[in-house]
Amino acid sequence: MSSTIDFAIDLGTTNSLIAKGQFGAIEVYKNPIGHKETLPSVVGFRNDRILIGDKAREYVEKDPENVFGGFKRKMGTSETFFVKNLQAQRTPIELSALVLKELKTFVHNAPAIPSVVITIPASFDTVQSNATKKAGYEAGFKEVVLLQEPIAACLAFANKTDGVQKQGKWLVYDLGGGTFDVAIVSISDAELTVIDHKGDNYLGGLDFDNLLVERIILKQLFQRPNLTTLQAKAASQAIEFKRLYQILLHKAENAKKELSVSPQTEVEISVEDDAGDTQDIFLTITRADFNSCIEEKALYTIDLIHELLQRNAIANADIQQVVLVGGSTYIPLVRELIERKLNISVNASVDPTTAVVVGAAQYAATKRVEVQADVVAPPKSTGTAARIRVKASYLKTSMDTEELFLATLEGDINNVHYRIQREDGGYDSGLKKATEKIREYLTLLPGQLSRFQVKFFDERNDPVEADIDPIEIVQGKYNIHGQPLPNDICLEVDDLQERTTKLELIFGKNSVLPLKKTIYREVSKTIYKNSKDKLIVSILEGDRFAFPSTNQVIGLIEINPEELNADLVKGSDLEIKLEISESRDINVNVYLSMTEQEFKNVFSPSERYVSIGKLEEEVDILIAKLKSELRQNEASEDYETAGKLDNYLQEAMIIRQGLDNLSTSLNSDEKYHLEERKRKLAQKYDQLGRFRKLTAARIEYFEVKNRLAFELDHSAEARAKYESQYKQAIESEPSFIASESVFLVEAKTKQLRIILNDVLLASTDFLISLYYDLASRSKDEFTDKQKAIGYLEQGEKALERQNYSELKVINLNLLHLLPDKSEYARLKNFKGTGIG
Amino acid sequence: MSALINLVNQIFEIEQKNASKGDPADLGRNMERLRHHLDELGLQYHSPLHEKYTDTRTDCVASIVGDLVDASMYITKVIKPVVFQKDAGGNRTIIQKAVVIVEHRTV
Numbered sequence: 018m019s020s021t022i023d024f025a026i027d028l029g030t031t032n033s034l035i036a037k038g039q040f041g042a043i044e045v046y047k048n049p050i051g052h053k054e055t056l057p058s059v060v061g062f063r064n065d066r067i068l069i070g071d072k073a074r075e076y077v078e079k080d081p082e083n084v085f086g087g088f089k090r091k092m093g094t095s096e097t098f099f100v101k102n103l104q105a106q107r108t109p110i111e112l113s114a115l116v117l118k119e120l121k122t123f124v125h126n127a128p129a130i131p132s133v134v135i136t137i138p139a140s141f142d143t144v145q146s147n148a149t150k151k152a153g154y155e156a157g158f159k160e161v162v163l164l165q166e167p168i169a170a171c172l173a174f175a176n177k178t179d180g181v182q183k184q185g186k187w188l189v190y191d192l193g194g195g196t197f198d199v200a201i202v203s204i205s206d207a208e209l210t211v212i213d214h215k216g217d218n219y220l221g222g223l224d225f226d227n228l229l230v231e232r233i234i235l236k237q238l239f240q241r242p243n244l245t246t247l248q249a250k251a252a253s254q255a256i257e258f259k260r261l262y263q264i265l266l267h268k269a270e271n272a273k274k275e276l277s278v279s280p281q282t283e284v285e286i287s288v289e290d291d292a293g294d295t296q297d298i299f300l301t302i303t304r305a306d307f308n309s310c311i312e313e314k315a316l317y318t319i320d321l322i323h324e325l326l327q328r329n330a331i332a333n334a335d336i337q338q339v340v341l342v343g344g345s346t347y348i349p350l351v352r353e354l355i356e357r358k359l360n361i362s363v364n365a366s367v368d369p370t371t372a373v374v375v376g377a378a379q380y381a382a383t384k385r386v387e388v389q390a391d392v393v394a395p396p397k398s399t400g401t402a403a404r405i406r407v408k409a410s411y412l413k414t415s416m417d418t419e420e421l422f423l424a425t426l427e428g429d430i431n432n433v434h435y436r437i438q439r440e441d442g443g444y445d446s447g448l449k450k451a452t453e454k455i456r457e458y459l460t461l462l463p464g465q466l467s468r469f470q471v472k473f474f475d476e477r478n479d480p481v482e483a484d485i486d487p488i489e490i491v492q493g494k495y496n497i498h499g500q501p502l503p504n505d506i507c508l509e510v511d512d513l514q515e516r517t518t519k520l521e522l523i524f525g526k527n528s529v530l531p532l533k534k535t536i537y538r539e540v541s542k543t544i545y546k547n548s549k550d551k552l553i554v555s556i557l558e559g560d561r562f563a564f565p566s567t568n569q570v571i572g573l574i575e576i577n578p579e580e581l582n583a584d585l586v587k588g589s590d591l592e593i594k595l596e597i598s599e600s601r602d603i604n605v606n607v608y609l610s611m612t613e614q615e616f617k618n619v620f621s622p623s624e625r626y627v628s629i630g631k632l633e634e635e636v637d638i639l640i641a642k643l644k645s646e647l648r649q650n651e652a653s654e655d656y657e658t659a660g661k662l663d664n665y666l667q668e669a670m671i672i673r674q675g676l677d678n679l680s681t682s683l684n685s686d687e688k689y690h691l692e693e694r695k696r697k698l699a700q701k702y703d704q705l706g707r708f709r710k711l712t713a714a715r716i717e718y719f720e721v722k723n724r725l726a727f728e729l730d731h732s733a734e735a736r737a738k739y740e741s742q743y744k745q746a747i748e749s750e751p752s753f754i755a756s757e758s759v760f761l762v763e764a765k766t767k768q769l770r771i772i773l774n775d776v777l778l779a780s781t782d783f784l785i786s787l788y789y790d791l792a793s794r795s796k797d798e799f800t801d802k803q804k805a806i807g808y809l810e811q812g813e814k815a816l817e818r819q820n821y822s823e824l825k826v827i828n829l830n831l832l833h834l835l836p837d838k839s840e841y842a843r844l845k846n847f848k849g850t851g852i853g
Numbered sequence: 854m855s856a857l858i859n860l861v862n863q864i865f866e867i868e869q870k871n872a873s874k875g876d877p878a879d880l881g882r883n884m885e886r887l888r889h890h891l892d893e894l895g896l897q898y899h900s901p902l903h904e905k906y907t908d909t910r911t912d913c914v915a916s917i918v919g920d921l922v923d924a925s926m927y928i929t930k931v932i933k934p935v936v937f938q939k940d941a942g943g944n945r946t947i948i949q950k951a952v953v954i955v956e957h958r959t960v
Contacts, residue, residue, distance in 0.1 A: 050911050052948060063908045064923075071914060075955075079921040256919045260930060260954050263916035267932050267952055287870075295873065441937065442947040443912035460909060462945070537889060592882070608882070 025377035038382030093145030117156035118478030157477020173376030541853030
């Protein structure tokens with residue numbers, strides 16, 4: 018456990034924050050379900066729930082008998098708050114304690130917080146200070162150290178700012194959401210002391226938002242001739258106007274923020290005109306407009322500073338700087354007025370919304386703990402009895418939007434509260450008192466799994482051990498109307514580099530029908546209106562990891578060039594919408610965004626679709642592959658495999674011949690027969706040595722990966738430049754290595770090889786050795802002997818001059834003169850599908 | 854991330870406006886495509902318009918207009934949508950709460 022307090026809380030009138038300081042770093046914690054650092058200091062007792070923070074704030078005006086804010090102002094008084102729902106009184110200390118307890122739940126990386134620094138306004142007297150301490154103890158802290166807010170803010174600035182004299186007097190100007198405070202702090206190397214302070218508990222950013230709505234936005238709307246009824250609705254406070262006012266407040270808040278960085282902004286408002294039509298109105302608001310409506314309030318804060326300085330007989334020149342605290346100090350006018358009217362420099366180097374808690378956490382990080390914490394219970398392990406035993410009962414699947422959760426609790430539940438939260442942050446039961454039987458309606462995420470955590474807390478809001486697993490409920494999925502797909506459904510797309518096609522999964526095997534998906538691709542080649550190229554949308558059923566030609570075509574749309582409104586340019590967008598009904602009808606809709614044309618067709622699963630041009634190309638690719646692999650097997654003396662491949666090749670040749678003779682064939686079913694033969698042959702070829710090919714691809718992947726990792730380990734420059742690309746390439750390694758897809762592993766290897774080549778080409782040693790390797794080859798190996806000789810002569814000179822960037826270019830030129838020996842290179846006129 | 858969320862808010866606003874005017878410029882296809890690309894970035898958004906509003910909804914920041922009648926509060930206007938981020942496992946987390954107007958509805 019740390020020997021210093023470390024934790025600090027800014028218990029504000031409007032908002033509160035919690036932070037931790039340790040080893041020179043400050044972490045301001047975020048609300049786990051609110052994604053922001055501030056927690057509104059508002060508590061609500063809504064029916065049997067206790068709501069704290071944002072949710073409670075929503076009800077503060079509508080349910081004032083049960084929801085309370087601003088109770089910090091009442092600390093140390095005998096005033097209490099009567100809660101109608103509880104028929105009981107709550108003191109400001111109790112309400113503050115609830116806020117403090119809630120802030121404890123923000124801390125995710127500490128088992129318990131025994132000690133804390135809590136900030137208090139400079140105006141707090143001893144009674145108010147003691148009341149704050151009491152709230153801290155009620156919240157479960159063993160030790161509470163108080164720190165004045167202006168002092169905390171000065172600490173944050175003093176630790177951040179260099180070059181500012183840290184002696185003399187600073188002015189802390191704190192303009193928050195709802196309150197304004199100003200304090201003079203005396204700074205010396207040894208001590209920070211608040212000399213005097215002044216403030217207004219009812220002035221802040223919310224006032225500015227209201228002014229912007231009333232004096233600028235509504236004023237402009239009321240001047241419009243076709244909005245006369247709006248003014249009448251405003252006068253009568255009609256519900257439509259109240260709704261509009263809330264919307265305008267949000268718009269004003271955004272406009273205010275934008276005007277802090279831009280000289281003008283535009284506000285767009287949808288409003289109903291006198292005829293009952295919705296009008297979109299754009300209002301331009303300048304910073305000057307905004308300044309004119311808030312200037313009076315801002316000047317009032319300056320007046321308060323003058324009074325404060327006069328009261329203490331301090332001249333403006335005696336103040337070294339004004340440090341800015343509170344979100345409203347982002348407003349440029351506020352900063353300008355301070356500088357202009359007071360002639361004192363302004364320091365805004367620390368985030369004004371967190372300055373107080375940051376300074377307090379810096380203090381906490383140096384303040385030694387005086388009280389020992391309770392020993393924290395070890396995490397629950399199997400066989401250890403939990404304090405609360407829970408028997409939970411709920412449906413694991415539901416078609417409703419809400420599901421009832423019931424539980425019976427056993428064990429010591431005195432002063433225990435429970436809370437249920439959905440893991441995505443969209444549901445929170447609030448704190449509820451634990452009883453023997455609990456029931457809660459849980460709101461479910463539509464169409465998916467909702468996971469809820471049930472947590473129990475003691476009177477200090479520290480977690481209580483309970484044997485309950487997370488609640489998991491699936492909504493809208495259990496009732497399977499359709500059947501699962503027996504095979505993968507894929508789209509065939511081009512792999513231009515390999516001059517072949519590949520499969521892109523649309524729906525996986527066992528997906529439940531009906532299914533619907535839109536795929537966005539690009540056209541992979543320009544299709545001219547007067548050409549013979551086609552765009553082929555081929556939907557296949559089979560194994561996603563196999564070659565496309567092994568799969569069955571279940572939907573095919575061929576778009577002929579003469580059907581196009583204009584040439585279809587490579588790179589233009591293509592939208593393919595695919596729907597499969599429960600009865601397996603396939604609805605394909607192809608939209609070409611460039612020509613704005615739509616092609617659609619419905620395919621029945623009982624029919625077969627064959628494109629002769631495509632079939633010819635598939636057979637050609639198959640022949641090329643078989644030839645290539647046959648040569649490799651003969652070279653490695655694997656005659657058994659070579660024999661099988663030879664048989665397959667003969668079969669493929671026969672199919673090709675059949676296709677050539679198709680135009681003269683009298684049998685109209687011949688093309689179906691040839692397609693069937695091709696598919697069976699492709700399946701046999703795919704199965705032959707598939708495991709061996711996969712293993713070889715995986716080995717090659719790891720060889721390239723290890724080589725690249727080695728190069729990155731040995732060159733800081735390469736690491737800085739290529740490490741992120743490398744990490745990105747290997748990110749999903751477990752899934753693609755475990756996949757059955759040779760293609761997928763090969764594609765990843767290719768990606769790594771490109772990075773490796775870039776790394777190597779940046780290395781002088783590699784460039785030299787590559788050059789010598791190329792120079793040692795027979796000149797006849799190059800496709801253009803004379804060019805190669807010329808490059809080699811230039812290479813010698815570049816080596817002599819040690820000009821390695823020139824040598825790199827020469828190496829690349831020589832490499833381009835080496836012939837592509839792959840079998841696919843011979844498929845020069847690869848047509849493909851036209852889908853990239 | 855905040856720039857991306859702002860982008861989502863703008864797309865949502867265009868979508869709302871377009872829908873209210875009956876999609877005169879046939880933007881529906883483009884809107885659907887934008888949603889698709891956001892999804893690729895792991896972002897999804899949802900408008901809770903007309904949904905029931907209760908104390909336990911922490912996916913919304915509400916301004917309550919008119920009378921508060923607990924059992925029949927509904928979302929009548931959505932100023933910003935709920936924005937979710939998906940992780941690699943497909944689990945969603947809310948990264949922006951919806952900003953909504955809530956009213957009592959008798960029907």
